[in-house]
Amino acid sequence: MSGGCTYRGRIAPTPTGYLHVGHAATFRRAAERCEAAGGTMVFRLEDLDPLRCKPEYCDAALEDLRWLGLTWTEGPDVGGPCGPYRQSERRPHFLAAWRALRDGGWIYPCARSRKEVATSALAPHEEEPVFPPGWRVPVAQAREWADPAGTNWRFRVPDGEAVEFVDGHFGQTRRVAGVDFGDFLIWNRDNVPAYELAVVVDDIAMGITEVVRGADLLTSTARQLLLCRALGAPAPGFYHCPLVVDELGRRLAKRTGALALRTLREQGATPQSLWDRLKNGMF
Numbered sequence: 456m457s458g459g460c461t462y463r464g465r466i467a468p469t470p471t472g473y474l475h476v477g478h479a480a481t482f483r484r485a486a487e488r489c490e491a492a493g494g495t496m497v498f499r500l501e502d503l504d505p506l507r508c509k510p511e512y513c514d515a516a517l518e519d520l521r522w523l524g525l526t527w528t529e530g531p532d533v534g535g536p537c538g539p540y541r542q543s544e545r546r547p548h549f550l551a552a553w554r555a556l557r558d559g560g561w562i563y564p565c566a567r568s569r570k571e572v573a574t575s576a577l578a579p580h581e582e583e584p585v586f587p588p589g590w591r592v593p594v595a596q597a598r599e600w601a602d603p604a605g606t607n608w609r610f611r612v613p614d615g616e617a618v619e620f621v622d623g624h625f626g627q628t629r630r631v632a633g634v635d636f637g638d639f640l641i642w643n644r645d646n647v648p649a650y651e652l653a654v655v656v657d658d659i660a661m662g663i664t665e666v667v668r669g670a671d672l673l674t675s676t677a678r679q680l681l682l683c684r685a686l687g688a689p690a691p692g693f694y695h696c697p698l699v700v701d702e703l704g705r706r707l708a709k710r711t712g713a714l715a716l717r718t719l720r721e722q723g724a725t726p727q728s729l730w731d732r733l734k735n736g737m738f
């Protein structure tokens with residue numbers, strides 16, 4: 456690491472299964488960009504969902520990434536000044552953010568389930584359908600809540616506002632609030648912070664300067680930029696990696712089991728053979 460460099464990147468897997476080649480491609484790009492900038496790499500386990508995240512997947516993620524040759528200087532196994540680096544141990548930070556959003560009038564309690572929202576869509580929607588504005592609850596009601604337990608919480612998006620950012624890979628990117636995405640969950644009914652909130656809170660707390668991740672999260676980035684603004688924090692830069700596809704151009708997600716890094720390793724793959732195969736963004 457070169458003196459005075461402020462680049463801070465992160466590798467942030469969700470341990471709900473074994474890491475696959477798509478993760479390898481994204482995390483390698485994250486490592487390359489961090490290294491090129493002479494930066495610091497943070498490893499963070501996004502193990503918030505107690506039902507789906509398993510300790511064996513956490514251990515496996517660390518092991519698989521080490522096998523790939525990826526390294527970090529802050530993380531659950533090595534410590535660091537911004538820890539803990541497991542989201543399951545960072546609840547006080549998420550609660551503090553929830554309080555700030557409540558006090559700032561940005562969020563409201565929402566009794567509607569994801570299922571109701573999914574079936575509410577007037578038109579078929581590629582991602583999560585836009586939350587019907589008619590179902591909004593006045594944000595003033597939020598102030599009556601001392602803590603978030605017992606219901607879903609949503610962020611009220613500024614309808615019609617274009618959220619724009621320059622992505623390191625895709626360039627100028629634009630999503631319109633209320634059109635491309637609607638009021639989104641920041642806290643789940645099961646009393647677990649939602650992905651969007653946890654990621655933003657931790658990227659701020661850990662001083663991340665560039666987020667490198669898959670292109671499937673481009674719309675999430677627009678949501679997260681709104682959250683950063685609401686929390687009064689500067690936003691990091693973003694670099695979204697094209698998703699790895701098969702020879703027919705299909706996303707690999709459907710057959711991740713067969714493409715788990717440990718399965719490939721057992722079959723004799725080496726990190727170099729993986730990088731060679733991934734060269735064209737295909738596997």
Ligand code: GLU
Binds near residue numbers: 468501667668669672
């Ligand atoms: N933990 C998320 C995942 O594994 C990535 C979060 C992010 O990069 O913002 O898909």
